[in-house]
Amino acid sequence: MLRFGVNYTPSRGWFHHWLDFDLDDVRRDLDDIAGLGxxxxxxxxxxxxxxxxxxLIRPRAVEQLLALADAAAERGLDLNVDGLQGHLSSFDFLPSWTATWHRRNLFTDPEVVEGQAAYLRTLAEALAGRRNFLGMTLGNEINQFSDRPHPDPDRAGEAxxxxxxxxxLAACEEGAPGRAHLHAEYDACWYQDGHPFTPRQAATLGAMTAVHSWVFNGTAQRHGPTGTATEQHAAYLTELSKAWATDPARPVWLQEVGAPAPHVPADGAAAFTEATVAATLDCEHVWGVTWWCSHDVDRALADFPELEYDLGLFTTDRxxxxAAEALARAAERAPEAAPPPRTTALVLDVGEPGPADSAPERSVCAPGGSFFEAWAALAADGVRPAVVLASRAADAAHLAARGITETVHxxxxPQPAARTTQETHPHA
Incomplete structure (x- = not known):
C-alpha cells in the first residue's frame, strides 16, 4: 500500500514549539493533516x-514526544521520528557539548558517537510500544555537516x-527492534564528487532508501518550473538510487519534496504537486510520498530564507x-496496482568500480551533468528510463531481476538546449 504523509511543521512557533509545548495546538495541526486523508x-x-x-536526555521532552505520538494515533496517523536535529530550514541545532570549547567531530569522536547512540536508542525505546511508530530516521540531512558548503564542517572519510x-542504525534497532529505521541525506550524496556520504550507503544501509527532492538545486533554474526534468526530479532520484541497490525490490521513500517559490510559482504549486507525485508513483517499489511541509513558517520569525516561509500545505492560520488539495487527490486516487518495470535503462559511469564504491565522478548526475540531462531528455521523449551502473550493465541476472531489456548510453x-542558465542556489 502506498503511503502519503507530510513532514510536520507546527503552525505556532515552528520547531521552537518544543520550548512551549502545547498539546492542544499540536492536536489542531494534526486535525488539519488527517483531514487531507x-x-x-x-x-x-x-x-x-x-x-x-x-x-542527560530530558525525560519531560521524551514525554512530550510520546504525547505527540499518541495524538497522532488518535487521528489515524503513523509517525516516523528524526533523531539528530541537526539541521532544519537553514538553521543548525547542535548541543553545546559538541561546539566551541567542547568542539568535537560529530561523526568520529568516540564520546560524541556514543552520546548520539544513547539518544537515538532512548527515543526508539520510548516509542517502541506505540503501534503507530514506523521507525527512526537518524537525522534530517545530517550529511550537510560533513562537507562543503557548510562553513564549519565535521570532516570524515567514507569509511x-x-x-x-x-x-x-544499530542503536535504533536496539531501542525498537524490527521497525523501519533509516537514514536520509540531501542530494550531495548523489551529486557531489568526494562527498563522504555515498550513493551506496544511501541505497544499501537501513530499512529503505530515502530521497529528498528539491528543484532549487539548479533543476528549475535550468529547465523551468514545468520542464520534464523539474516535474520528474523526484522520480529521477528514485530511479538513480536503484542503480546502487543490491536488492532490486528495496523500497524507496520520497521523504521530502516541496514546491519552492519562486522556482515553482505559487500559482503553479498544485500542478507541480500533481506532476511530481504522478511521476514518482510511476516508479516501482516506492514506499510513499511525504510532502514538505504541513504548515507555513510564521513571518514573525526572522532570518529564514524567503522560500522557507511558504512551503506549507496550510497557512499558519490553518x-x-x-497544493494541499492536489496532494489529497493524489492520495485518494493512488493506483493499487504496481507500475510496470522500466525496461530501458540509461547506463551510468561514475568512475566505478572502485575500491570503496565511492562514485568519484557522481557530479555527472547533477543538474547540468551529462547523465542528468540525458535522463531528462529521454523522459521528455516519453521513455521511462531506469538507471544501471556501468559495472552492472552487462550483468544479465541483474538486468533480468529489474526487468531491464535495453540499455542506452x-x-x-540527443540533448536539447537548456531552457535557462541561471545561477543555482545552495541547499537551504
Missing amino acids: LDHIRVFPLWPLFQPNRS EIDAWLRRM KRKP PREV
Missing part, C-alpha cells in the same frame, strides 16, 4: 533541547561515515492551499 507524519525533535548534556551510519541521447 494522509496516513503519516515525520516528526522533528530538536536535539539540543532533548539532550542538552551528553549524559568513518560508514561506521557512523551502522552504529546509529487554511488549505491548492548518455552519448547516444
Whole structure:
C-alpha cells in the first residue's frame, strides 16, 4: 500500500514549539493533516533541547514526544521520528557539548558517537510500544555537516561515515527492534564528487532508501518550473538510487519534496504537486510520498530564507492551499496496482568500480551533468528510463531481476538546449 504523509511543521512557533509545548495546538495541526486523508507524519525533535548534556536526555521532552505520538494515533496517523536535529530550514541545532570549547567531530569522536547512540536508542525505546511508530530516521540531512558548503564542517572519510551510519542504525534497532529505521541525506550524496556520504550507503544501509527532492538545486533554474526534468526530479532520484541497490525490490521513500517559490510559482504549486507525485508513483517499489511541509513558517520569525516561509500545505492560520488539495487527490486516487518495470535503462559511469564504491565522478548526475540531462531528455521523449551502473550493465541476472531489456548510453541521447542558465542556489 502506498503511503502519503507530510513532514510536520507546527503552525505556532515552528520547531521552537518544543520550548512551549502545547498539546492542544499540536492536536489542531494534526486535525488539519488527517483531514487531507494522509496516513503519516515525520516528526522533528530538536536535539539540543532533548539532550542538552551528553549524559542527560530530558525525560519531560521524551514525554512530550510520546504525547505527540499518541495524538497522532488518535487521528489515524503513523509517525516516523528524526533523531539528530541537526539541521532544519537553514538553521543548525547542535548541543553545546559538541561546539566551541567542547568542539568535537560529530561523526568520529568516540564520546560524541556514543552520546548520539544513547539518544537515538532512548527515543526508539520510548516509542517502541506505540503501534503507530514506523521507525527512526537518524537525522534530517545530517550529511550537510560533513562537507562543503557548510562553513564549519565535521570532516570524515567514507569509511568513518560508514561506521557512523551502522552504529546509529544499530542503536535504533536496539531501542525498537524490527521497525523501519533509516537514514536520509540531501542530494550531495548523489551529486557531489568526494562527498563522504555515498550513493551506496544511501541505497544499501537501513530499512529503505530515502530521497529528498528539491528543484532549487539548479533543476528549475535550468529547465523551468514545468520542464520534464523539474516535474520528474523526484522520480529521477528514485530511479538513480536503484542503480546502487543490491536488492532490486528495496523500497524507496520520497521523504521530502516541496514546491519552492519562486522556482515553482505559487500559482503553479498544485500542478507541480500533481506532476511530481504522478511521476514518482510511476516508479516501482516506492514506499510513499511525504510532502514538505504541513504548515507555513510564521513571518514573525526572522532570518529564514524567503522560500522557507511558504512551503506549507496550510497557512499558519490553518487554511488549505491548492497544493494541499492536489496532494489529497493524489492520495485518494493512488493506483493499487504496481507500475510496470522500466525496461530501458540509461547506463551510468561514475568512475566505478572502485575500491570503496565511492562514485568519484557522481557530479555527472547533477543538474547540468551529462547523465542528468540525458535522463531528462529521454523522459521528455516519453521513455521511462531506469538507471544501471556501468559495472552492472552487462550483468544479465541483474538486468533480468529489474526487468531491464535495453540499455542506452548518455552519448547516444540527443540533448536539447537548456531552457535557462541561471545561477543555482545552495541547499537551504
